[in-house]
Amino acid sequence: MIKKVTEKFAPTRREFIATMSALGVSGLGSNTLLAQTQMPQRPIPGKGESLPVIGLGSSKVVSQISSNGMDPLASVLRTLRDSGGSVVDTWPRNPENDAGLGQVLSAPDLRDSLFVTTKIDQVGKEAGIQQFRETQRLYRRDTIDLVQIFSLIDLDTQWENLKQWKAEGHARYIGVTVSEYRLYEQLEEFLGRETPDFVQMNYSVTERRAEERLLPLAEDMGLAVLLNRPFMNGAYFQRLQGQPLPDWTEEFDCESWAQFSLKYILSHPTITCVLTETSSPDHMAENARAPLGRMPNAEARERMKIFIDQI
Numbered sequence: 001m002i003k004k005v006t007e008k009f010a011p012t013r014r015e016f017i018a019t020m021s022a023l024g025v026s027g028l029g030s031n032t033l034l035a036q037t038q039m040p041q042r043p044i045p046g047k048g049e050s051l052p053v054i055g056l057g058s059s060k061v062v063s064q065i066s067s068n069g070m071d072p073l074a075s076v077l078r079t080l081r082d083s084g085g086s087v088v089d090t091w092p093r094n095p096e097n098d099a100g101l102g103q104v105l106s107a108p109d110l111r112d113s114l115f116v117t118t119k120i121d122q123v124g125k126e127a128g129i130q131q132f133r134e135t136q137r138l139y140r141r142d143t144i145d146l147v148q149i150f151s152l153i154d155l156d157t158q159w160e161n162l163k164q165w166k167a168e169g170h171a172r173y174i175g176v177t178v179s180e181y182r183l184y185e186q187l188e189e190f191l192g193r194e195t196p197d198f199v200q201m202n203y204s205v206t207e208r209r210a211e212e213r214l215l216p217l218a219e220d221m222g223l224a225v226l227l228n229r230p231f232m233n234g235a236y237f238q239r240l241q242g243q244p245l246p247d248w249t250e251e252f253d254c255e256s257w258a259q260f261s262l263k264y265i266l267s268h269p270t271i272t273c274v275l276t277e278t279s280s281p282d283h284m285a286e287n288a289r290a291p292l293g294r295m296p297n298a299e300a301r302e303r304m305k306i307f308i309d310q311i
């Protein structure tokens, strides 16, 4: 369910950060004050709407539809929904997989409970329009919650398309994505002249460069921030294979290496929602539990960075 927040409960980004800081979420205070028992939500700045902080990056499970069928996707989505989540990040791949995704998204119990995104990765105005029309048809949705330009491809041309779809009501929000440091400069340049609703970027305890300029810029501009690569597309787990979780991670109720990364990410208050990619309902449930309980404070965040850098 996409929760609307009333005016009274829709803080500005700065008010929100001040509140979160006071409660210890940004790491400035005690980590015991904000022990969550259900998945928290964070506001889309200035829009009167909030999103649950853990979402699904659906690339892997959708790309497996042609080989494994639709049940794994449906199970992962229901686990996300039952855990209090709603955000599903998608990317058109091929008509068979996208039609399967559309069928699952249209199940009566899921249709109105998810915040569905897509991306445009085409070059040329007409190719972008064609891709979006095909996505609307296959996803069986006239309006997509968030349409993003994938990795800044054909940025200026597609941005005009996105603005038009938003004006026409076919996109509720529009944004751009990056997942590599090499695109950061181009993204900053774009943000110097345009104001998307959302920006999606890579950030984690192992890939921290967004902390330097992009996250402060997103905060100053009042943008919603989606996060990708929380586990470096799986390389994070390979790096930590055989490593036991240190005892001190109990201080912030961390059960697993997956939650270690997610708790680090979510203790940065500028992040709106982290996209975790998985085809496993158990992993989805484990990821959805990451924002529950205590979160790392400033001291713990430093310790987490030092620990990871030594591995």
Ligand SMILES: NC(=O)c1ccc[n+]([C@@H]2O[C@H](COP(=O)([O-])OP(=O)(O)OC[C@H]3O[C@@H](n4cnc5c(N)ncnc54)[C@H](OP(=O)(O)O)[C@@H]3O)[C@@H](O)[C@H]2O)c1
Pocket (backbone or CB within 6 Å): 056, 057, 058, 059, 060, 089, 090, 119, 150, 151, 177, 178, 179, 200, 227, 228, 229, 230, 231, 232, 233, 234, 237, 258, 275, 276, 277, 278, 279, 280, 282, 283, 284, 286, 287
């Ligand atoms: N430029 C772009 O727009 C862009 C680029 C990259 C990614 N993205 C978005 O970001 C999403 C995330 O993708 P990513 O590349 O960043 O992947 P990721 O989430 O960093 O890593 C995914 C990998 O982690 C494993 N995993 C997930 N949860 C786990 C858990 N609790 N325990 C153990 N293993 C776990 C998954 O395997 P299992 O299936 O076994 O769980 C999968 O192999 C994508 O789906 C996409 O939506 C966008």
